[in-house]
Amino acid sequence: MDKKRREFLKIAGISTLAGLGGTAVIDRLATGASPARARAAYEINSLSPAGQPKEKGPAKAAAKTSQRLGLVIDMRKFNANPGLAEKCIKTCDFLHNIPHFNNKKDEVKWVWLTGYENAFQEHSHYYRNETLEKNQVLLLCNQCDDPPCVRACPTKATFKAKNGIVAQDYHRCIGCRFCMAACPYGSRSFNWRDPRGGLDMKHINPEYPTRMRGVVEKCTMCVERVGIGKLPACVEATGDTKAMIFGDLNDANSEIRKFLKENYTIQRKPSLGTHPSVFYIV
Amino acid sequence: MYDSGKIIPGLIIFVLFVTFPVWYNHGDAGAVPKPEMPKNAKKCVLPVAQMRAEHMQLLLDWRDEVLRQGEWGFITIDGKPFQRSLQNACLKCHTSKKKFCDKCHIYAAVNPYCWDCHFARVKK
Ligand code: SF4
Numbered sequence: 489m490d491k492k493r494r495e496f497l498k499i500a501g502i503s504t505l506a507g508l509g510g511t512a513v514i515d516r517l518a519t520g521a522s523p524a525r526a527r528a529a530y531e532i533n534s535l536s537p538a539g540q541p542k543e544k545g546p547a548k549a550a551a552k553t554s555q556r557l558g559l560v561i562d563m564r565k566f567n568a569n570p571g572l573a574e575k576c577i578k579t580c581d582f583l584h585n586i587p588h589f590n591n592k593k594d595e596v597k598w599v600w601l602t603g604y605e606n607a608f609q610e611h612s613h614y615y616r617n618e619t620l621e622k623n624q625v626l627l628l629c630n631q632c633d634d635p636p637c638v639r640a641c642p643t644k645a646t647f648k649a650k651n652g653i654v655a656q657d658y659h660r661c662i663g664c665r666f667c668m669a670a671c672p673y674g675s676r677s678f679n680w681r682d683p684r685g686g687l688d689m690k691h692i693n694p695e696y697p698t699r700m701r702g703v704v705e706k707c708t709m710c711v712e713r714v715g716i717g718k719l720p721a722c723v724e725a726t727g728d729t730k731a732m733i734f735g736d737l738n739d740a741n742s743e744i745r746k747f748l749k750e751n752y753t754i755q756r757k758p759s760l761g762t763h764p765s766v767f768y769i770v
Numbered sequence: 771m772y773d774s775g776k777i778i779p780g781l782i783i784f785v786l787f788v789t790f791p792v793w794y795n796h797g798d799a800g801a802v803p804k805p806e807m808p809k810n811a812k813k814c815v816l817p818v819a820q821m822r823a824e825h826m827q828l829l830l831d832w833r834d835e836v837l838r839q840g841e842w843g844f845i846t847i848d849g850k851p852f853q854r855s856l857q858n859a860c861l862k863c864h865t866s867k868k869k870f871c872d873k874c875h876i877y878a879a880v881n882p883y884c885w886d887c888h889f890a891r892v893k894k
C-alpha cells in the first residue's frame with residue numbers, strides 16, 4: 489500500500505513538472521528566444537483578426553502598418569488667417585462632443601493652441617523671431633509611428649489601427665492613465681468628471697458618443713471620418729488655405745510626401761524616437 | 771413539536787414574504803412591453819426574432835469589426851446601406867430610446883452600460 493502511494497506521488501510530481509515546465513522548454517528550444525521576448529513579439533500584432541499574429545519580429549511596441557496617416561501643419565498659413573486655428577478647434581470640439589468645464593484641472597482637449605516654447609521644447613528659444621513670439625502653435629496627438637502610449641496601455645484600449653492611426657477604444661479603457669504618463673506630448677486627457685456635465689446635451693453631435701467618467705481620450709485623427717473616406721474635420725475646416733495637409737506618409741507619391749520633400753519641416757521632440765506623424769512649419 | 775405556536779406562524783409569514791412578488795402581481799408577469807416600431811422603416815438589419823434575442827451580440831460584433839478591425843464602411847442589407855453603429859444605424863430608425871429600447875430594458879430590469887456613452891438624440 490505504502491509503496492504504491494509513493495510511486496503514485498512520484499509519477500504525479502513528475503507529470504506536474506513536465507506540464508508546467510515542458511512547454512516553456514520546448515518553446516525556448518524551438519525559437520531560440522527567451523520566453524519574454526517571444527511573447528512580446530506576439531503582443532505587437534494585436535490588430536490582426538482573431539488575434540492571429542501576422543508577422544514575428546523583434547520585441548517592439550507597435551507593428552509597422554502599411555499605411556501611416558499623417559499631417560503637415562503649416563503655421564505660416566494659420567498666422568496669415570487669424571481665427572482659422574480656433575475654427576479647427578471648434579469643429580473638433582463639436583463633432584467629438586468634447587466637454588468644457590472652464591477649469592484647467594478637468595480640461596479635456598484634443599486639439600489646442602500653445603506657445604512655441606511649450607510646443608517645441610527641444611528647439612532653441614533664444615532670440616526668437618517675432619512670428620514665434622507673437623503666434624501660438626496648433627497641437628494635437630502626433631499619431632506616433634512608435635507610440636509609447638500604446639506600449640504602456642495594459643488593456644490595448646489604445647492601439648495602432650491598420651492605417652497607422654493611434655486609436656482609442658473607450659469600451660476597454662480602465663482609466664489607469666498609464667498612457668498619459670507615457671505620452672511625452674500631453675496629448676491625452678482624463679475624464680475626471682462625467683463629461684455630460686460639461687456638454688449642452690441639447691446641442692451636441694448625435695452621430696458621435698460622449699465618453700464616461702474615468703476614461704482617457706485624445707485626438708483620433710478622426711478615425712471615424714477617415715474610415716469612410718472623409719478628411720479629418722480640422723483639415724476640412726481649413727478649406728483651401730492648405731494650412732493642413734493630410735495623407736499617407738508611406739505613399740511616396742502622396743501630396744503630403746511631396747510637400748515634405750519640398751519644404752523644411754520639424755517634428756515635436758524627435759529625439760525621443762516616437763516618430764511623430766505630424767510635421768510642422770513654424 | 772416545541773414552540774409550534776411560534777414556528778408555524780413564522781413559516782407562514784416567511785412563505786408569504788418570499789412569494790410576495792407572485793401574489794402581489796396576481797400570478798401575472800405583467801403586460802408584455804410593446805416597443806414602438808419606427809414608422810419610416812420596414813426592415814431591420816436582421817429578422818425580428820433574431821434581433822430580439824441577439825441584438826446585444828450584434829452590437830458587440832459591430833463594435834469589434836468597426837473599432838478594432840477598422841471596417842468603418844457601410845454594409846448593404848436589401849439594397850439599403852447601413853453603418854455598423856448604434857447611434858448612426860439603430861437610433862436613426864428607432865428615434866426614441868424611451869419608446870423603444872427602454873421599454874424592454876426596464877421590463878427585463880437590465881441596465882446596459884451602452885448608454886453611459888452612447889445616447890439618443892435629445893429632442894430640442
Ligand atoms: S487609461 Fe485607458 S487607454 Fe490609457 S493606458 Fe489605461 S486603459 Fe489604456
Ligand code: SF4
Nearest residue numbers: 629630632635637671
Ligand atoms: S502623441 Fe502621445 S497620445 Fe499621440 S500617439 Fe504619440 S504618444 Fe500616443
Ligand code: SF4
Nearest residue numbers: 580599707709710722
Ligand atoms: S484630426 Fe479630427 S480628432 Fe484630431 S484634432 Fe483634428 S478634428 Fe480633432
